[in-house]
Amino acid sequence: MKKLNSVLLIDDDMATNFISKMIIKKAGITDHIETVLNGKQALDYLTNSGQYQKEDNIFPQPMLILLDINMPVMDGWEFAEAFEKLDENQKGHIIIVMLTSSLNPDDREKASNFKAISGFQNKALTLEGLTSIMNTFFPE
Template sequence: MNLVSLEDNLYICHTPSATGKATPAYSSIQPLQNMGTPLNCILLIDDDEPTNFLNRLTLEQAGCARHIRIAQSGQEALDYLQDATPRPDLIFLDINMPAMDGWEFLERYRHLPAARKADIVLIMLTTSLNPDDEIRTLAIPEVAGFEHKPLGQEQLDVLLRKYFA
């Protein structure tokens, strides 16, 4: 199945038919219903540009935030959070990043003034399959959850309903 284009929240894919010729298959992704007011801001902290592109696309299609900000390193995210405008309601944090990984970011995040962190939901969003990472994450009070990449519409829907409905 090859993705050909993206138009108005409609993925247009080609799938092989019984005759071997490609036929379009359509899959509409609906924005979240009954969520109420969109979040003011979501911050993605990840060094991987393709992942940020896909996650941003998922968030935009869901229509769940007025602003989406991307920090490509832990330090960039900490700098943003010092003076954040807009302040994020939700942060998705990758674990494995060069220079400052997600763990070091969390250590420094703990030292931010309480007003800079108030009411922020922080979710680890990672490709890590190491069960120790999830166990370690659950022991950190600032972290609300542990999720696997890539961020999907259903996964996002569950998180938004759990923390913001």
């Protein structure tokens, strides 16, 4: 399987992040997994601002983001909206997959209306689900 430079997990649920990290490590798709608890922290991370402030103009650009919908501070929809407005040098070619426990079919429909959101998958992340993401968005 292809090796990614890094994966960013955006989810306020620590147990979900723990499970996702374990699956990602087991799959061996990256050596670097970053975890943030809401969309605002994710934007700060991607733009080198806030608690992630750096002076250089080298932005992290993880190859894959797994994004939750329901979070405090800034939810997944607000993040996707703000992400689409970022400069190209901050966005890179990041694949964003919504990883959610929402059973609302409207959420899948809404996700398809965002250019930034490439995929939609139900929680919890599984090895099969991750393999599907990798085969779809990062074919060898």
